[in-house]
Each structure stands twice: as C-alpha cells, then as structure tokens.
Amino acid sequence: MTATNTSALAEIREVNLAYLLLAQRLLQDDRMSAMYRLGLSGEVADVLSALTLAQAVKVASSSHLLCRFRFDDHTILASLADKDKSPAFAQAHAAILLADAPVAQIG
Known part of the structure; x- marks a missing residue:
C-alpha cells in the first residue's frame, strides 16, 4: 500500500468518525431536524443514536465513506x-x- 493510499484511508476514517459523532450530536439536539438534514430514516437514526464511542470508532474504521x-x-x-x-x-x-x-x- 502506498503512502498516498494510507493517507487517503486515514482521511476517510477521520471523516467517518467526524460524521458519526456529528450525526449523534444532531440527533440528540433535535432528532427530527437531524433526520431531515442528514436524510436518515427513523431506523438509521435509532442505530446511530445507540452507538457507543467504541462502536462508532469501529464503524468509522471502514475504508468506505459512510456519509x-x-x-x-x-x-x-x-x-x-x-x-x-x-x-x-x-x-x-x-x-x-x-x-x-x-x-x-x-x-
């Protein structure tokens, strides 16, 4: 794996974690508005809201963008x-x- 690939994967993971944490915060502040802004169904909002920090970090470590x-x-x-x-x-x-x-x- 090249340094560029490694850097890109690290950036994807960083974006994923930032997105998950932002989504959780928005859902806690105003669930309906967050669902609208993020384009989430109630089921996806439930799953995101229930993630622990350890689970969010694990999910964010995907090599694919979550948002x-x-x-x-x-x-x-x-x-x-x-x-x-x-x-x-x-x-x-x-x-x-x-x-x-x-x-x-x-x-």
Whole structure:
C-alpha cells in the first residue's frame, strides 16, 4: 500500500468518525431536524443514536465513506452552485428539492 493510499484511508476514517459523532450530536439536539438534514430514516437514526464511542470508532474504521453525497440530482447541486442566486435563495431552493428526496434505509 502506498503512502498516498494510507493517507487517503486515514482521511476517510477521520471523516467517518467526524460524521458519526456529528450525526449523534444532531440527533440528540433535535432528532427530527437531524433526520431531515442528514436524510436518515427513523431506523438509521435509532442505530446511530445507540452507538457507543467504541462502536462508532469501529464503524468509522471502514475504508468506505459512510456519509453519502446527497446531491446526486443535478438540479439540487446546480441550485446551490448558481452564482447568480443569493445564498439564502439557493439554500431554500435546495431544501425544497431535498425534502422530496427519499431517506436512507437499513437493508
């Protein structure tokens, strides 16, 4: 394994752990808002909320990113990136589009 590969894997693990810890904190603060912002189903939110720190570290050690880029839809990404729109309008438009997107499911 090259140094670049090792570095990339370490960065993926770091992002994974940061994502898991952020998701847990958001779920503790305001579960419904967190589920909406993260695109999570109730079942996934339950699993994330119940993870201990040791379990979160173990899950984060995966070589795959745990968070998913939610802007698979060109319309959403284009709306956020549109330099001619005000940031507030772009965020509001993206939020409306994301509200109609399906949430993640366990399975």
